[in-house]
Amino acid sequence: MTKRMRNVAISGIGQTRHRGHREDVNMVELVSEAVEAVLEDSKMDLKDIDCIVHGNMELFEGVHQPDMWHVLGDGAYGKAGFRITTGGTTGATIVCSADHLVASGMYDSVLAIGWEKQEEGMTTTGITNMADPLWEREIQTGAITGTHGVMMMNKFGEPANQAAAEFRVLMADNARKNYKAHLRIEITRKDVLASRVLAWPLRLLHMCPESNGACAILFVSEKLAKKLPQKPVWMHDHVTVHRQETFDLVNMGDLDTHGEAARVLYARNGILDPMKQVGVFEMYDPQSWWALDWLGKFLMLENGEQIEMILNGDFAIDGKFPVNPSGGVVSSNPIGATAIIRVAEAALQIRGNAGEHQVPKDVNLAMSTGFGGTFWTVLHLLGAEKPDK
Amino acid sequence: MYTTDKLPLDQKDCFGKFGLMSIPYRYFAGLFLSEAMIALRDDKKILGAKCEKCDKVYVPPRSRCEKDFSKITELVEVGPEGTVEEITVVNYEEEYFKKFCSMLDPPYTMALIKLDGASTKLLHRIPGDKIKRGDRVKPKWAADDKREAMITDIEYFEKV
Ligand SMILES: [Zn+2]
Numbered sequence: 001m002t003k004r005m006r007n008v009a010i011s012g013i014g015q016t017r018h019r020g021h022r023e024d025v026n027m028v029e030l031v032s033e034a035v036e037a038v039l040e041d042s043k044m045d046l047k048d049i050d051c052i053v054h055g056n057m058e059l060f061e062g063v064h065q066p067d068m069w070h071v072l073g074d075g076a077y078g079k080a081g082f083r084i085t086t087g088g089t090t091g092a093t094i095v096c097s098a099d100h101l102v103a104s105g106m107y108d109s110v111l112a113i114g115w116e117k118q119e120e121g122m123t124t125t126g127i128t129n130m131a132d133p134l135w136e137r138e139i140q141t142g143a144i145t146g147t148h149g150v151m152m153m154n155k156f157g158e159p160a161n162q163a164a165a166e167f168r169v170l171m172a173d174n175a176r177k178n179y180k181a182h183l184r185i186e187i188t189r190k191d192v193l194a195s196r197v198l199a200w201p202l203r204l205l206h207m208c209p210e211s212n213g214a215c216a217i218l219f220v221s222e223k224l225a226k227k228l229p230q231k232p233v234w235m236h237d238h239v240t241v242h243r244q245e246t247f248d249l250v251n252m253g254d255l256d257t258h259g260e261a262a263r264v265l266y267a268r269n270g271i272l273d274p275m276k277q278v279g280v281f282e283m284y285d286p287q288s289w290w291a292l293d294w295l296g297k298f299l300m301l302e303n304g305e306q307i308e309m310i311l312n313g314d315f316a317i318d319g320k321f322p323v324n325p326s327g328g329v330v331s332s333n334p335i336g337a338t339a340i341i342r343v344a345e346a347a348l349q350i351r352g353n354a355g356e357h358q359v360p361k362d363v364n365l366a367m368s369t370g371f372g373g374t375f376w377t378v379l380h381l382l383g384a385e386k387p388d389k
Numbered sequence: 390m391y392t393t394d395k396l397p398l399d400q401k402d403c404f405g406k407f408g409l410m411s412i413p414y415r416y417f418a419g420l421f422l423s424e425a426m427i428a429l430r431d432d433k434k435i436l437g438a439k440c441e442k443c444d445k446v447y448v449p450p451r452s453r454c455e456k457d458f459s460k461i462t463e464l465v466e467v468g469p470e471g472t473v474e475e476i477t478v479v480n481y482e483e484e485y486f487k488k489f490c491s492m493l494d495p496p497y498t499m500a501l502i503k504l505d506g507a508s509t510k511l512l513h514r515i516p517g518d519k520i521k522r523g524d525r526v527k528p529k530w531a532a533d534d535k536r537e538a539m540i541t542d543i544e545y546f547e548k549v
Contacts, residue, residue: 026419032453032460046458062414073453122413133406 007386008102009225009232010347012042012218018182018332018341021119022212027061028073031115034214034337035075038111042218043229049218050107052081053097055090056116056336059126074113087130088284088372089240090114091215091340095380098219099235108221114340115214123210123335130373144207146199149289153201156304160292161201163307165192168206168288168330170316175327177317177357182211182332192288206288206330213334215341222386233347235380236365236387239264242376258297258369261379265367266300269381274299275321278381279363280349282342284371285328295323298369298379317359325349325357339370343380350384421452425464426538433530433542436464437507448507449540468504470549473524475501475510480518491541502526502546515546525549 014037022030039046052074054067063069067083070076086093091114098112124142131137152160166189175181187205195205225232241261262274271277283298285291295306295315309315315323326345329338346366348354363384370378392398418426425436438450442459452461477499486492496518501510515526526546536542 023417024420026417026422029419029421029452035458036460059412062412072451072455075458077455117417120415120417125410125412129410133408134404 004387005103005105007222007388008099008219008235009222010217010235010343010382011220011225011228011230011232012038012044012216013344013347014038014041014216015180015341015344016213016215017180018211018213018334018337020182020209020211022117023119027063027066027115027117027120028070030117030212031070031113031214032073034113034115034216035073035111038216038218039075041230044109044218044220046075049075049109049111050080051101051110052076052079053084053094053101053110053112054081055084055086055094055114057087057090057126058085059129060121060123060335061117062121062125070113075111080107085336086372087376088286088335089339089370089376089378090336090372091338092238092284092343092368092370092378092380093240094340095217095219095343096238096240096378098217099238102219102221103235108224110219111216112219112340113214113216114337116334116336116338117212118210118334119212143286144198144202146202146289148293149199149201149206152289152293152304156307159307159311160304161193162189163310164201164206164288164292165189167285167291167310167315168192170310170313171285171288171324171328171330174317174325174357175331177355178325178327178331179355180213180332181327182213182334183209184327184331202287202289208286208330208333211332211334213332213337213341215337215344217340217344217347231351231384233350234383234386236383237265237269237381238378239268240376240378242373255375256297257375257377258294258379259300261369261377262298262300265379265381271365274367278321278365278367279361280322280325280346280359280366282324282326282346282349282366282368283328284339284342284369285324285330286333286371288330290371291328291330294369294371298367317357322349322359325354325359327357339368339372339378342368342370343382346380346382350382419452421462421464422450423538425450428464429540429542430536430538433469433528433536434466435468435504435511435528435543437467437504439463439465445508446506447509448504448511465506467506468528470525470527471502471504471507471511471546473500473515473520473522473526474503476520476522478518479514493545497545500526500546513540513543513546515548520548 098110314320346368437446437448440454528543
């Protein structure tokens with residue numbers, strides 16, 4: 001157990017519908033929608049919120065300091081606040097920050113907002129500037145890579161190919177139950193395997209879309225949580241692990257940041273069997289080949305057991321260990337919001353009011369992850385009961 | 390002797406890369422604010438957004454009141470005349486700006502102008518350096534075929 005000055009609860013969740021096109025609103029208006037939704041969900045009066053933590057990807061919309069601009073419509077007027085931008089993990093890091101701000105006693109209520117309006121910029125603009133200007137920037141590509149797919153194919157052969165495709169089909173099935181998801185498509189394993197190759201064995205249907213969307217979560221002290229109508233979801237723990245910021249191509253295969261995060265989180269929280277003790281897992285899956293590899297890393301499956309489990313349907317909403325009931329990142333990816341959506345979806349499952357994609361059981365513990373940069377991971381653990389209980 | 394005493398170093402021995410970052414973007418005004426931009430282009434009208442709750446009229450318009458978080462749904466015509474409230478004089482041409490933005494020939498005045506009926510001030514420019522606070526000004530519209538639903542549809546403001 002980590003040391004916590006005081007308990008922190010999620011008492012409100014707001015999301016936009018994540019869409020490929022949102023020409024009908026500007027950036028500020030998109031964020032306003034999520035803020036309006038979280039105020040409605042929590043019944044919190046905006047004037048009682050102490051601090052706003054705001055985040056998205058650097059350079060993606062080409063706007064410098066969007067957090068300042070967004071004061072026009074995110075409710076931050078006259079409040080404390082700052083911006084966090086840690087690449088793909090941004091949404092998860094905002095949550096770490098909001099948790100710290102409330103746990104420390106500095107604020108009683110913090111609103112965390114992650115957003116992205118990807119149609120307004122060009123993903124590669126931001127991402128390529130992460131690489132070393134002399135050694136890498138002119139040579140590298142963007143976020144599309146088949147590396148881990150090749151590794152999985154070399155290790156497990158055709159069953160891995162079938163499982164990656166089947167997991168993508170499961171995400172589509174789940175997304176069709178989630179009104180807020182961007183891609184709510186009807187696909188079969190055959191469709192996935194027939195879609196065009198981006199970087200073998202990664203195919204078009206394995207890859208996430210570019211979405212526009214925002215997500216806001218209200219974090220409050222225990223005292224305040226008791227006054228608010230929603231069932232509180234308690235913050236238990238979070239672990240951030242990263243190895244480097246430049247690409248270490250030599251050791252790419254050994255980058256076990258996910259496994260390291262999981263080992264630390266499980267050890268600190270008495271988790272011996274994650275699939276028994278944790279009820280649902282919202283994993284940041286930018287593509288299905290990564291999902292296939294990372295399920296093994298996060299769940300401590302050393303011999304590719306996840307392949308069999310996927311083909312068995314064990315990760316389905318009504319399966320043994322539900323993963324991404326929301327449809328995951330391959331179904332919606334407004335990047336700055338993506339990792340906070342994982343936390344929001346995990347919290348909704350604990351509350352029990354996720355809607356059509358609610359898992360059919362009581363969820364006591366839920367995990368969510370954020371992913372970005374050169375294998376950064378942020379792993380969150382949430383619970384139905386207070387962590388000190 | 391410290392290395393810092395010899396700066397700058399010869400680029401032959403101490404390599405530096407000089408690049409240009411290009412950031413492509415599209416910006417969507419949204420349905421509500423588009424009406425105001427289109428009014429500039431098609432009708433030479435300046436619209437502000439009026440908050441029903443606090444009566445504030447925002448120019449440039451916006452769809453949320455930053456103070457009370459109300460959704461704003463009403464656009465009202467303001468100006469076209471207004472009063473100069475704050476000024477600064479631009480005396481130099483900036484090469485980079487000149488390349489990417491439209492500029493007037495210096496010296497010219499940058500001004501915050503409170504248009505009649507608005508609660509906030511609009512940033513624009515006025516030719517010359519003889520402008521004073523309190524001066525009354527009106528917009529000089531760009532030609533019909535030059536207006537493209539941007540603030541530059543008003544070329545500049547000039548004394549009434
Ligand atoms: Zn107002």
